[in-house]
Every structure is written in C-alpha cells, then in structure tokens.
Amino acid sequence: MNGELEEIREFLDRCPDLAPLPAASRDAFVRRLTLRYLREGSTFPPENEPGLWIVRTGTIELRDDRDTLRDRLGEGDLVHVPEAPSHPLGPVTEDALIYHLPLERARELAALDGSIAQVLAADAQRPLSTDGATHGHGGDNRLLTTPVRALMTPHPVLAVSTLSLREAARLMDRADISALLLHTPDRPGEPCGILTDTDLRRAIANDIDPETPVADSMAHPLTTVHRGTPAFEALLCMARHDIHHLPVIREADDTLAGILSSTDLIRHQGTSAVYLVRDLRRADDLEGLKGIMQALPRLQTQLVDSGADALQITQTITMVIDTLTQRLIELCERDQGSPPCAYAWLASGSQGRHEQTVFTDQDTAIIIADDGPKGADGWFEALARKVTAGLDACGIRACPGDVDPTHPDWRRPAADWAREMERVLQHPTPRDAMLATHYLDMRVIHGDASLFEPLHQRALETGARHEALLSTLADQARDLPPPLGFFRQFVLEDSGEHADTLDLKMRGLLPIVAMARVFALHAGSAARNTVERLRAAARAGVIHEATADNLVDAWLFIAGLRARHQSSQVRSGQAPDNALDPAGLSTLERSHLKTAFRLVSDARKTALADAERVHG
Amino acid sequence: MVCALHNADWRRPPGHWRFCRARRRAARHAPAGPLRACLEAPLPPSGQPVAASHFLAVDLETTGLDPEHDRILSIGWVAMDGPRIDLATADQRLVRAEGPVPEASAVIHRITDRRAASGVPLEEALDALFQALAGRVMVAHHAALEIGFLEQACQRLYGVRPPLAIVDTLRLAETALRRAGQPIPAHGLRLHTLRARYNLPAYRAHDALFDAIAAGELFAALLSRQSPDGKLPLGRVLFRPAWLW
Numbered sequence: 001m002n003g004e005l006e007e008i009r010e011f012l013d014r015c016p017d018l019a020p021l022p023a024a025s026r027d028a029f030v031r032r033l034t035l036r037y038l039r040e041g042s043t044f045p046p047e048n049e050p051g052l053w054i055v056r057t058g059t060i061e062l063r064d065d066r067d068t069l070r071d072r073l074g075e076g077d078l079v080h081v082p083e084a085p086s087h088p089l090g091p092v093t094e095d096a097l098i099y100h101l102p103l104e105r106a107r108e109l110a111a112l113d114g115s116i117a118q119v120l121a122a123d124a125q126r127p128l129s130t131d132g133a134t135h136g137h138g139g140d141n142r143l144l145t146t147p148v149r150a151l152m153t154p155h156p157v158l159a160v161s162t163l164s165l166r167e168a169a170r171l172m173d174r175a176d177i178s179a180l181l182l183h184t185p186d187r188p189g190e191p192c193g194i195l196t197d198t199d200l201r202r203a204i205a206n207d208i209d210p211e212t213p214v215a216d217s218m219a220h221p222l223t224t225v226h227r228g229t230p231a232f233e234a235l236l237c238m239a240r241h242d243i244h245h246l247p248v249i250r251e252a253d254d255t256l257a258g259i260l261s262s263t264d265l266i267r268h269q270g271t272s273a274v275y276l277v278r279d280l281r282r283a284d285d286l287e288g289l290k291g292i293m294q295a296l297p298r299l300q301t302q303l304v305d306s307g308a309d310a311l312q313i314t315q316t317i318t319m320v321i322d323t324l325t326q327r328l329i330e331l332c333e334r335d336q337g338s339p340p341c342a343y344a345w346l347a348s349g350s351q352g353r354h355e356q357t358v359f360t361d362q363d364t365a366i367i368i369a370d371d372g373p374k375g376a377d378g379w380f381e382a383l384a385r386k387v388t389a390g391l392d393a394c395g396i397r398a399c400p401g402d403v404d405p406t407h408p409d410w411r412r413p414a415a416d417w418a419r420e421m422e423r424v425l426q427h428p429t430p431r432d433a434m435l436a437t438h439y440l441d442m443r444v445i446h447g448d449a450s451l452f453e454p455l456h457q458r459a460l461e462t463g464a465r466h467e468a469l470l471s472t473l474a475d476q477a478r479d480l481p482p483p484l485g486f487f488r489q490f491v492l493e494d495s496g497e498h499a500d501t502l503d504l505k506m507r508g509l510l511p512i513v514a515m516a517r518v519f520a521l522h523a524g525s526a527a528r529n530t531v532e533r534l535r536a537a538a539r540a541g542v543i544h545e546a547t548a549d550n551l552v553d554a555w556l557f558i559a560g561l562r563a564r565h566q567s568s569q570v571r572s573g574q575a576p577d578n579a580l581d582p583a584g585l586s587t588l589e590r591s592h593l594k595t596a597f598r599l600v601s602d603a604r605k606t607a608l609a610d611a612e613r614v615h616g
Numbered sequence: 617m618v619c620a621l622h623n624a625d626w627r628r629p630p631g632h633w634r635f636c637r638a639r640r641r642a643a644r645h646a647p648a649g650p651l652r653a654c655l656e657a658p659l660p661p662s663g664q665p666v667a668a669s670h671f672l673a674v675d676l677e678t679t680g681l682d683p684e685h686d687r688i689l690s691i692g693w694v695a696m697d698g699p700r701i702d703l704a705t706a707d708q709r710l711v712r713a714e715g716p717v718p719e720a721s722a723v724i725h726r727i728t729d730r731r732a733a734s735g736v737p738l739e740e741a742l743d744a745l746f747q748a749l750a751g752r753v754m755v756a757h758h759a760a761l762e763i764g765f766l767e768q769a770c771q772r773l774y775g776v777r778p779p780l781a782i783v784d785t786l787r788l789a790e791t792a793l794r795r796a797g798q799p800i801p802a803h804g805l806r807l808h809t810l811r812a813r814y815n816l817p818a819y820r821a822h823d824a825l826f827d828a829i830a831a832g833e834l835f836a837a838l839l840s841r842q843s844p845d846g847k848l849p850l851g852r853v854l855f856r857p858a859w860l861w
Contacts, residue, residue, distance in 0.1 A: 005706055007819055007826060035701035035829070037814075037836035042844060057815050095815035097833060100700075 005030045008099070015054065015076045016583045020118040028112055032105040038096045043088035045081055051102045052120060054078040058096025062089050074594065077587040080120050148234050149227040151265065152248045152258035156181050158191060165203055165217060166210035168195055179245040179259060182218050191247050191256055193220035198244075219243075225260065226251045232312050235265050239277045239319055273299060273316045280323045285331065286390050289324060293394040296320060297570040300358045304567040310559030311531055318356040321396060322347070325364070326446045328390040332383050340379050341372035344447035345387070348403050352441035353513065354529045355559070359566055359576040362391050363403040365410040365442065367417050367451050380411055403438055414451050421455060425463045428472045436469060437476070440517055443528055456526065463521050470521060474608050477514035483507040484597045490582045498579035504565070505578040508558035508593075511600050512551055515608060519543050530555055547607045554596035561585075561593065635659075638779040645776045650746040657750040659781055660850055666839055667698040667846025671783065672752040673832030674745070676765050677824045683764035687714065691741050692824030693748055696755065698846060699836040701829065708825040709744055710735030739773055742766075749780075757807045757831040759784035759855050784855035785810075785834045792838060810834055 009030050012018055021029060033054075036046055044060045045053060060073040073079055081089065101109070109116045157175050159168065161182040172180050172195075181191040195218045203210075203217045224247045225234045234246055244262040249255060262274065276299055279292045299320065303313045329345055349363030350356045364387075366380055384405035392398040405411045412420065421439050424432045439459055444452050463469045483491040483502055491507075492500045502508070509530075516530040519537035527533045531552050538548035566576035582590060636659060643655035660669050674693045680686030692708035694701055712735040735741070756762040759782045767777040789810050793800050803809055807830055808818065814837035819826040842848060 004825070005703060008703070011817075031704050031706075033703045035703065035833060035836070037699065037816075037833060037840050039837075039840035039844065042840065057817050095837070097816055097837075 008033070011056065011076075012054070012099075015078065016585070017078045017587055018054075018119055020115045022113065022115055025109070025113040025115065029101070029109060029116070032109055033099045033101055036098050036100055038092040038098060040092055040095050042092050044090055044092055045085070045088070045100075048084050048086075048088065049100070049102070050081045050084045051100055052078060052080050052106060054099040054101075056097040056099060058092065058098070059094040060090060060092050060096055060098075063091075073587070074591060077591060078119075079587070082120075147228045148225055148231055148246075148248050148260050149257065151231055152227075152260040153264070154258040156247070156256065156259035158183055158189070158256065159214075160185055160188070161193060161213065161215040161218065163214050164211045165200070165208065165214055168214045169200055169210070172197075172200075178261065178263075180214075181247055181256070181259065182214055189256065191222055193218035194222060194245060194247070195219070196245060222247055224249050227257050231260075231265060232308065234260055235262075235274060236312075236315060236319060238262055238265075239274050242277075242281065273303075273320065276320055277323045280320070280327050283327060286328075286393060289327060289390070290394050293324060296395065297358045297566075297576065300563060300576075301567040301570050304564050310556045310563055313563045314350075314355045314357060314559060315529075317358060317360075318351055318354045321351060321356055321360070322445055324394055324396070325387065325391065328387045328394075329383070329446045332386045332390075336379060336382060336386075339383075340376040342369040342448040342451060343367060343380060344444045344449060344451045345405075346442045346452060347445045348438040348442045351445075352438075352443045352528050355509075355513075357563060357566055357576070358570065359578060361397040361399045362388060363399065363438065364388065364391075364405055364445075365403060366405040366412075367455075368411070368413045369448070369451060370413050370415050372413065377411070381406065384411055414455065417452075418455055418458070421459050422462060425459055425469050426466050428469050430472065430475075433472045433476045436463070436473065437514070437517060440521065441528055460521065460524060460526060464524050470518065473514065473518045473521065477511060477518055477608060478604060480507070480511040480514060484594065484601065490594075492582070493579070498577070501579035501581045503578055504558055504562040504580050508597070508600075509555065509562070511604065512555045512558075515551065515600075515603060516555075518608065543603075543607045543610070547603050550599040551603055551607075554599045557592055557596045561589065635779060635781070642776045642778050646770075646774050646778070649774075650743045650750070651770065651774055651776075651778060654746040654750040655778055659751075660753070662851030662854065663849045665847045666843055666850055666853060669698065669850045670752045671696040671755045671832070671835070672749050673701070673755040673828045673835065674749075674762055675756065675824045675827035675831060676762050677827075678761070678765055681761065683761075683768035686765075687711070688738060688741070688765055688769060689713070690735070690824040691745050692826070692828040693745060694825070694829050694832055695748065695752065696832050696835070699839050701832045701836065703829075705748065706825060706829065707744070707748065708828075709741035711738050711741050712736055738769060742769060742773065753781045753783060753850065753854070755783045755785065755831055755835045757784070757827070757834065758786045782855045783835060783853050785831050785838060787855050788838045788842075788853060789834070792842060807831065807834065811837075814838075 005027075009026055012026065012030065018026075018029075035056075038044060038046060038058065038060070040058075044062075045051075055073045055075055055077050057075060060079075062073065062079065079089075106116060106120065156179075157171065157177055158181045159171055161184055163171070163182070168180055168182075172178070179194055179196045182193045182195060183190055184192050193215070195214050199217050199219060208217060223237060223241050223243065225237060227248055227250055229248075238244060238246060246260045247256060248258040248260055250257045265274075276292065276295055280289060283289045283292055296317070300313060300317060303316060308316070325345065325347070333339065344367050346352075346365040346367060347363060348365065350360055351363060366384060368376065368380055388398050388404065388406055398404070403410055424435045424439060428436050439456075440463065442452070442456065490502055493503060494500075513530050516533040516537070519542050520527055520533035522542040523533075523537040523540035525533060525536035525540065527536050534543070534548045534551050534555075537543050538545050561580065562578060565578075565580050569576045582593070585593065639655050639659070643652050646652040646655060672693050672695050674691065676691055677689045678686050679689060688711050690708055690710045693705075694703065694707070695705035696702070754762070763780060763782060766780065771777050785807075786805050790800065790805055793804075801809075807827065811830060811834055812818070814834065816830070816833050816837060819830050839846070839848070839853075842853075
C-alpha cells in the first residue's frame with residue numbers, strides 16, 4: 001500500500017503550467033518528483049542539475065550571462081532546464097522548497113503519457129527575457145521601433161518663401177515631390193512653412209493668382225519631429241494634426257534633417273489608426289460614425305499584435321475617441337446652429353489622461369464662457385445630451401450621474417468652474433477627493449482651450465500649495481492596495497460577475513495613476529498622462545529617477561497586459577473588460593505582474609512619504 | 617530511558633564500531649526477515665559526507681506517548697539520498713488496531729476505529745518499514761518516541777531491541793538555534809513551528825506519511841544551513857542512543 005501524496009497533488013493541481021497534464025497521469029507525476037530545499041543565497045539549480053523544477057515555497061531569480069534579472073520564480077512557478085547549464089541560472093533569494101522532475105524520470109513519464117511533453121515544451125518556448133511578454137504574434141514591429149530617420153527622405157527640398165506659387169509648383173514637379181519646405185529670406189536653412197499638393201489644389205480651386213508668393217498659401221507654423229522619434233509617434237502626430245508631412249529635425253541643433261510623409265509610413269503597416277481617424281472626420285451622421293467605430297476593437301487587437309506598447313495603444317485609442325467626440329460635436333453644432341457663446345468640451349478620467357482602451361466610458365464636462373446670453377445653457381444642455389448619447393451609441397458607455405455634462409454640476413460657466421475648483425482644491429473633504437482627481441485630469445477636447453487652461457493652471461498652483469489636497473490625494477493613492485496577499489499570491493475579486501479575477505484597472509493601474517497625480521502636483525506639472533507625470537516628477541526631483549522608472553515600467557506592463565487581455569477577448573468574440581484571470585497567465589507574466597505590484601507597493605510606502613516630506 | 621536519550625550528546629563521534637557490534641549481536645538474535653536483513657546491512661562509515669549518505673525519514677502515529685502502554689497506529693516513511701527526498705519511495709502503513717482507538721488520539725490523527733481496523737498487522741507494517749530502512753539512517757523529529765515504540769514493538773514481536781542509527785531533527789534544530797544564539801520559545805522546537813521558521817509549507821498535521829516528509833524536509837533545511845556543500849560527516853548529525861556507550 002502506498003501512502004497518499006494528496007497534499008502535494010493538490011498543490012500541483014493549482015499550478016496552471018501543469019494544466020496540460022491529465023488528472024489520470026498526475027499521481028504518476030507526483031510519484032516521480034524529488035524534493036529539494038534550497039537555502040537563501042545558494043544557487044539554482046542545485047548541482048546545475050537539469051530537469052523540471054517547480055517552486056513550492058520561496059523565491060528563485062533567473063539571471064542571464066550579464067546578470068540581468070530575467071525572471072523571478074515564486075510559489076507554483078515552474079522552470080524547465082532542458083540540459084545541464086554550464087553555470088548557475090540564478091540565486092535563491094528566499095529559502096525555497098522545490099519539486100524536481102529529473103530528466104530521466106521525465107522521459108519515463110513521457111513514455112506513459114505524452115502530455116508531459118507539452119508541459120516541458122510550453123516552458124521551453126517561453127523566452128527568458130523581460131520583454132518576451134510584450135511580443136505579440138510576430139507581426140512586423142518595425143514601425144514601432146524604427147526611428148523616423150530610417151524612414152524619412154533626407155535632404156528635403158527647401159525653397160525661399162518669396163517664390164511665386166507657379167515657381168514653387170514647377171520646382172515640386174521637377175523634383176517629383178508632394179511637399180516643399182519653405183524658409184524666410186533672412187533665415188535660410190530654417191524651414192518656416194510647408195506647401196503641399198493639397199495647398200496647390202486649394203489655391204487653384206480658389207482662383208489664387210499663381211504669381212502671388214507661396215508665403216500666402218503655405219501651412220505654418222510647422223509641426224516637426226526629431227530624427228530619433230519612433231515612427232509610430234510620428235504617425236500619431238500626423239493623425240492628431242490631420243497632416244501628411246512632417247519635417248524631421250536633428251535633436252542636437254534643431255537643423256533640418258529630412259521630411260517624413262504619410263506615404264513613407266503607409267509603406268509599412270499600422271496605418272489603420274490614420275484611416276480610422278480620417279474616416280471619422282469624413283463621416284456625416286451618427287450612423288456613419290457608429291459604423292466606423294465598430295473597427296475600434298479591431299484596431300486595438302492590431303496594435304497589440306504589432307507589438308505596440310501600452311502607451312502607444314492607449315494614446316492611439318484616446319486619439320480615436322477624441323476625434324469621435326470632436327466629430328459628434330461638430331455634427332451637433334451643424335444641426336443646432338452655432339453656439340451662443342464660446343465654450344469648451346472637456347474630458348477627464350482616462351480620456352483626459354490619454355489612457356483609454358476599447359473598454360472605456362465617458363468622463364466629460366463643458367465649460368461655458370461667462371459672457372453668454374441669458375438662456376444659453378439650454379443650447380449646451382442639448383449639446384451635452386446629443387453628444388453623450390452619440391458616444392454611447394458608438395460604444396463609449398455613458399456614465400450617468402458621474403462626470404456627465406447633462407448634469408448641471410458638470411456644465412458650468414467659467415467663473416462657476418473657477419469657484420468650484422478653488423473650493424475643492426483648497427478645502428477638500430474626503431468626499432471631494434474624487435472631484436479633485438477629475439479636475440486635475442481634465443483637458444480640452446474641443447472648443448476654446450483658453451477658457452479652461454488658465455483654470456487648470458491655477459488649480460495646479462492652488463493644489464500644490466495646499467497640504468490638505470496633497471494629503472487627501474496621497475491617502476487616496478494609499479487606499480488602493482495592490483492585490484498581493486501575505487504570501488504574494490494574487491488577491492482576487494471574491495464575488496460578483498468577475499469573481500476569481502483581477503481587476504487590472506482598479507487594482508493595478510489606478511494605484512499608479514493616483515500616485516503619479518500626487519507626484520505631478522508636487523512637481524507643479526500640468527501633464528495629465530501618468531507616464532508623463534512620473535517623468536516630470538522625477539525631473540523636478542519629487543521622486544527618484546529609479547522610482548519613476550519602476551512605476552512607468554509597472555504601468556506599461558499592467559496596461560499592456562490589460563490591452564492583450566482585451567484583445568484576446570475581442571478575438572474570441574467576448575466583450576472586452578478589465579477582469580483578468582491570473583490562472584490564464586504564463587509563469588513569466590505572472591511573475592512580472594507580481595513584480596509590478598510589488599514595485600507599486602514599495603513605491604507607495606516610500607515615495608509617497610518622501611514626496612510629502614520633501615514638500616513639508 | 618527517555619530521559620537518558622535526551623541527555624545524550626549527539627555531537628560526540630558515535631563510537632561507530634561499538635554500535636555496529638551491537639547491531640550484529642541484535643541481528644544474530646533476530647528471526648530471519650526484513651529486521652535481520654536491515655540489521656545486517658552495513659551502515660555507512662560515520663565519516664561519510666551527509667550528501668552521499670542515505671536516509672529514511674520516518675514518523676509513527678501512536679495512541680499516546682508511552683511505548684509500554686500505547687500502540688502504534690500508523691507508520692509513514694520516505695527515502696532521502698543526501699538532501700534529496702524521493703517521493704517515489706513515500707509509503708505508509710496503517711496498523712490494524714487490537715483494541716479501540718482512544719478518543720483523544722483519534723481526534724489528533726483522524727484515525728478512527730473503522731480506519732484502524734482496515735490496517736495491516738503490526739508485524740507486516742514493521743517488515744515493510746525495515747525493508748525500506750536497510751542501508752539507510754533513520755530521520756525522525758523527536759526520535760526518542762520513534763526509538764521507544766520501535767524497540768518495544770520489536771522486543772515483543774522478535775525478542776530483540778534493534779540498535780537503530782538515527783538523526784533527530786529536533787536535536788539538530790535545537791543545537792543550530794542555540795549556536796546561533798537564538799532564544800527558543802515555548803513549543804519552538806515543534807515540527808510545525810520549526811518548519812515555519814525555515815519557510816517550509818504547512819502540511820495537515822499528524823498524518824504519518826506527511827509528518828515523515830515534513831521531518832525529511834526539515835532535515836534538508838537544517839543540512840542546507842549546517843553544511844551547504846554537503847561535506848559534513850554523517851557522524852556529526854547522528855543522534856546517538858546513550859545506552860550503547
């Protein structure tokens with residue numbers, strides 16, 4: 001009679017990496033294991049022994065030849081060492097009890113049941129590299145990693161802006177170019193404007209005399225990019241400004257290095273964002289917009305597959321939703337007649353921070369100029385209703401009663417907004433914390449930016465001066481604990497629709513967002529984006545460079561995981577959400593995720609306190 | 617006798633030749649079978665490195681603490697080659713009860729009368745144990761209990777008290793803690809308390825097999841600290857039964 005190794009078997013049943021092993025073979029598997037105890041500070045694997053290793057307790061680090069941390073194995077993680085390594089793979093960083101399936105026993109087992117091969121193969125294929133997790137399905141990533149300098153046309157034609165239109169057209173024809181850079185007579189070599197085929201077409205259509213100087217028809221001021229800018233960012237820049245040519249300048253001295261056209265980019269992949277934005281701009285009614293927005297989940301999937309990082313994905317998605325919002329407002333203005341006075345449409349929340357994904361909702365508000373005629377509010381209320389309903393129809397969920405311009409709290413004249421923001425930022429009650437975060441994350445999507453920007457600037461100054469607000473926000477950041485339990489297992493949602501999953505947004509991203517907001521406020525930075533806020537805070541010395549790097553990495557990793565999770569949901573026809581089942585992650589992803597949570601947890605303990613001390 | 621065992625100084629060399637002589641004498645008196653084979657199997661020299669030595673972690677579940685009056689309910693064991701615990705060798709025997717299982721011990725071991733009745737005769741259980749133990753050094757937590765019960769049972773069934781080479785993880789841990797100058801709290805030397813100290817998982821207590829595995833793991837943990845390279849001589853970890861010297 002054999003004793004029952006049920007406790008060990010139960011543990012192994014909880015290891016997702018052993019999932020391919022059928023229940024019937026598990027007893028045979030357990031019976032072939034040996035147990036090793038590795039003291040903290042010893043090396044792994046013991047005696048450089050190959051085989052399959054499963055961590056029962058403790059922590060083991062895997063490092064590469066250059067001693068760079070590649071992976072961190074914790075409870076339930078396994079690693080397959082297919083042959084005896086010439087040197088240790090890494091140190092044991094916490095006393096560890098590990099299960100070992102020696103090679104010859106793995107072979108025995110393979111003869112009994114082929115599925116063990118799957119377990120071993122799955123682990124062997126997993127690249128032992130930190131960026132391995134972010135690689136998609138092998139798509140062509142060139143656009144994302146390649147700097148603009150590789151794609152641009154060098155030595156662009158540069159002409160003086162006193163040239164006549166006809167001379168400019170001849171020059172472009174001879175050089176066979178679609179865009180001509182221009183400089184002022186007194187500053188040769190320094191482009192001040194650009195003339196494109198489109199400008200020429202428009203000039204002819206408007207009966208402009210071909211002998212007038214190009215300076216009257218050229219587009220200026222110029223939007224430029226640096227040589228080292230990733231091509232993807234250039235793409236975003238073009239889409240945002242609705243332009244097709246970007247002069248490229250040298251980082252060192254701001255001199256002209258080349259020109260990048262959208263055709264240069266279209267030759268590569270990843271252009272669907274540009275097309276999507278263009279189509280939205282051309283759409284003439286809500287039905288049209290709805291049709292186009294159905295492509296949004298596909299866009300995210302495509303971005304994930306092409307290896308875009310979380311920042312690129314969220315910025316692209318936000319750009320599309322910004323464009324949608326703008327187009328809805330334009331259509332509304334067309335139907336309702338022009339607005340009675342100046343106003344601006346504001347976005348807060350993830351849209352305000354440029355952090356949206358395909359699973360998002362509305363956080364918007366309206367600011368109205370103080371000089372509006374009596375009864376002007378009716379027009380804006382109608383606008384708010386139409387636009388929020390339009391967004392909802394296009395898949396951006398309305399969020400009634402929250403940050404919603406159909407509610408008078410979120411649709412105020414400028415002076416009223418100024419008073420309200422002063423009140424919340426100077427003397428915040430805990431209840432106001434949520435309002436304060438929304439006010440700090442707001443940005444203008446459409447309309448007169450000069451109505452809101454001074455208010456935001458003043459809010460920053462006010463906020464940074466007031467201890468009460470800073471500590472309220474810091475408390476808020478503390479109140480969102482990352483979901484790691486005492487034994488560094490994930491703490492999962494325990495009830496509701498998403499039981500046994502991790503809410504990546506609530507538990508993973510929002511703690512970082514909340515911290516970044518506090519740090520940026522300390523630094524007096526107007527940045528809304530979390531990554532930008534963290535960088536700004538590091539520049540201002542509010543947090544250490546390393547803390548900023550850690551938090552940026554953590555944000556990028558968790559947001560990237562969320563994007564991939566949603567993209568796989570989209571692919572399998574499910575509605576995307578933020579609820580991740582950690583059991584579906586690879587060991588590597590799980591250990592990265594734990595590392596990310598731990599970084600957040602550490603930063604929360606030290607950096608927040610430091611920031612408060614520096615300030616105080 | 618239990619007191620004498622406690623006072624033994626396990627750090628002194630075990631007097632290997634005397635121990636072996638006692639084993640040979642016991643082997644001569646034992647009936648043919650696994651016990652005799654076990655006693656006849658040569659023991660490793662006491663200077664042999666622990667990493668190259670073979671062990672068998674053993675745990676007994678009993679109806680009480682007194683070998684004279686209490687009975688063995690189950691025996692669990694697992695073999696260790698140096699610091700490696702081999703689950704392929706993990707085994708246990710439930711011992712068929714000769715009377716009712718006292719309620720107090722049934723609560724602890726979850727061995728009820730019905731389960732106890734499904735066991736094997738004590739002799740069969742001991743045969744299986746001694747078969748596994750041949751050529752190996754026994755490892756147990758608070759070994760005095762195991763020694764007491766095994767000797768009593770062997771005396772009754774075979775007419776000999778076998779001198780068994782034993783490692784006591786409780787003694788080893790106690791010495792390690794004292795040497796490190798660490799205070800030993802009340803119950804600080806219990807198997808489960810010590811295991812937590814060495815970051816070993818909590819097993820459901822009082823299952824002979826898992827307690828044997830638990831003792832083996834604790835032994836591996838202690839070895840990893842006392843002798844990271846595994847070169848420590850076996851004699852240095854042996855618990856020496858005092859009556860032999």
